[in-house]
Amino acid sequence: MADYTPEPHYMLSMANQGLPWWKALAELIDNGFDAKGNRVEITVKSRTVTITDNGRGMADVMKSIRLGGHCPVNGRGLGMYGVGLKDAWLSSGDRIDIATVHGGKKTSITVDIRDISATWQGPDPVVTDSTEKPGTMIVLHLRPGRNTPSDDVFRKLALIFSPAIVQGLQIVRIVNGKSKPLAAIPLPEFSESVQDSFEVNGKAVALHVGILKPESRMTEGPFCFAYRHRIIDASSLGAKSMSCMAMGGMITLGDGWEFTKNKDGIAENCDALEDAIYSRIKHLLIKANKMAMDVQSDQIRTELESMVNSAVDEAKREARHSTRESQGSVKPTGTRGKRTKASKIHIDLPGSVVESGEQVRRRGVRIDWCQISSDLIGKYDSRTNTVNMNLEHPFVAAAKMTPNYPALFAIAFAVYSDWLCTHKDGHRTMFEVDDFGSTLGRLIKGMKFNDDKTRKASSGGSVSDDVSERVCSA
Numbered sequence: 001m002a003d004y005t006p007e008p009h010y011m012l013s014m015a016n017q018g019l020p021w022w023k024a025l026a027e028l029i030d031n032g033f034d035a036k037g038n039r040v041e042i043t044v045k046s047r048t049v050t051i052t053d054n055g056r057g058m059a060d061v062m063k064s065i066r067l068g069g070h071c072p073v074n075g076r077g078l079g080m081y082g083v084g085l086k087d088a089w090l091s092s093g094d095r096i097d098i099a100t101v102h103g104g105k106k107t108s109i110t111v112d113i114r115d116i117s118a119t120w121q122g123p124d125p126v127v128t129d130s131t132e133k134p135g136t137m138i139v140l141h142l143r144p145g146r147n148t149p150s151d152d153v154f155r156k157l158a159l160i161f162s163p164a165i166v167q168g169l170q171i172v173r174i175v176n177g178k179s180k181p182l183a184a185i186p187l188p189e190f191s192e193s194v195q196d197s198f199e200v201n202g203k204a205v206a207l208h209v210g211i212l213k214p215e216s217r218m219t220e221g222p223f224c225f226a227y228r229h230r231i232i233d234a235s236s237l238g239a240k241s242m243s244c245m246a247m248g249g250m251i252t253l254g255d256g257w258e259f260t261k262n263k264d265g266i267a268e269n270c271d272a273l274e275d276a277i278y279s280r281i282k283h284l285l286i287k288a289n290k291m292a293m294d295v296q297s298d299q300i301r302t303e304l305e306s307m308v309n310s311a312v313d314e315a316k317r318e319a320r321h322s323t324r325e326s327q328g329s330v331k332p333t334g335t336r337g338k339r340t341k342a343s344k345i346h347i348d349l350p351g352s353v354v355e356s357g358e359q360v361r362r363r364g365v366r367i368d369w370c371q372i373s374s375d376l377i378g379k380y381d382s383r384t385n386t387v388n389m390n391l392e393h394p395f396v397a398a399a400k401m402t403p404n405y406p407a408l409f410a411i412a413f414a415v416y417s418d419w420l421c422t423h424k425d426g427h428r429t430m431f432e433v434d435d436f437g438s439t440l441g442r443l444i445k446g447m448k449f450n451d452d453k454t455r456k457a458s459s460g461g462s463v464s465d466d467v468s469e470r471v472c473s474a
Helices: 009-015 022-032 061-065 084-092 151-160 162-166 269-294 293-321 395-401 403-421 433-438 440-446 451-458 463-474
Strands: 037-046 049-052 095-102 105-112 126-129 136-139 172-173 178-181 192-198 203-214 223-227 232-237 249-255 353-355 359-360 366-370 378-381 386-390
Touching: 022 037, 022 049, 022 136, 022 151, 061 095, 061 105, 084 095, 151 162, 151 172, 151 178, 151 232, 162 172, 192 249, 192 269, 192 395, 203 269, 249 269, 293 366, 293 403, 353 366, 366 451, 378 403, 386 403, 395 403
Parallel strands: 037 172, 223 249, 366 386
Antiparallel strands: 037 049, 049 136, 095 105, 095 136, 105 126, 172 178, 192 203, 203 249, 223 232, 353 359, 378 386
16 A cells, blocks of 8 residues: 655645734634633733633644644534644744643643654653643744734734624733733624525525715725624625625624635635625615716726736736746736826726616726725735725825826736735736735835825825836836
8 A cells, every 4th residue: 555644844835834923813713712712812922922712621632733633613613624723833933832721631742843844753742630720822932034913913803803702702912911802893884784684505694784874984894704703704795796885794604604724715605695695785786886986986997907907818828828937017008108087098898788877897807996994005805806995095095086097007906916926826926926025016015195295186286197107117
């Protein structure tokens, strides 16, 4: 019989997967709540991150760190694949310390990936009798170059675990010995909304989606998909081809739904779920589009979609006819590098129709505007293949107001390419990762506008020449 034992360096490859801190910590928070704990503490020091929960502890520590090992919680937990703790460990550092109390026994173990990189053998856990309360403590020792979790990470965790916090569960950040509980981020207020409960292929769904009041903003979204104690995904799934700029809401999934490995996406029935949501909120989408979108905004979206998709198609053609991966960006077509007024643009979209205020666009990358309380210049929604450009960011707002097509194209393509470069799950990138990160991506992310320039644009002056100059210089 052939030997199918994995090569030891497989674990080293897992260490290079680049799991962001919010996903790593979310995995360990999930484990604590799955173990019936109601409090998780996260202590960050210079080179360690410690996660402590008051759950019922681990009956078998080795299953938590052995590849393929899994400790299911009666089929009710979010830990479906047994990879969360291992991902958090290997993505943050080489060494992990675990101490867990379960059934009157305390089990401790320290494992360093460097010690087992030549074989699959490592130290045995130490088991002793204990009168301590049940619970688990995990210490992640950070490898050189791995930064500690930032404030943004904890703001993201506060959003993800808002359902848990509302239910009375606690996530506490320990800073210099002081406890800072994370606060839930509530839904914004709606001027009009739909609430409904239904099933998709036998799985329960509860929907609360509406048109945002003018002063309200979604932190993420526009639609947050929640399951038990956390938010799984934030996307425009359910809006189909329509803009979600003035929309928001929460969609709660019942038992039985399946999710991706790190619980950051829905893995099944997405088409059926979208159809079910869309049928219930279509009238709100049409109304919100009429309220939020003027003719020029929609023309800009249409032109940008054409430019981005032309660039993507050209990059794909070059890749098919080239023996090496193309370098650098692809020049947008249709503008000749100049600013173009929306009134002079004519775009022929095959199959594009308008019915009851709803425009059905061609397939490909979509462009949409969003208003999120974040300093992000934009974000890419992989679920619906949409680049959302944040009008709360002064650069986007000023470029749209002019309108400055080269600048808007640079933003849209940078957001799209940045996602492709950092999510290498079968997608071809538009740029070499290193080249992109040191040029266009860094430029776009670092662009700032002062109030004087923004006021100049809003009062009829032009800020776009400055924008074009900076983008072209990239």
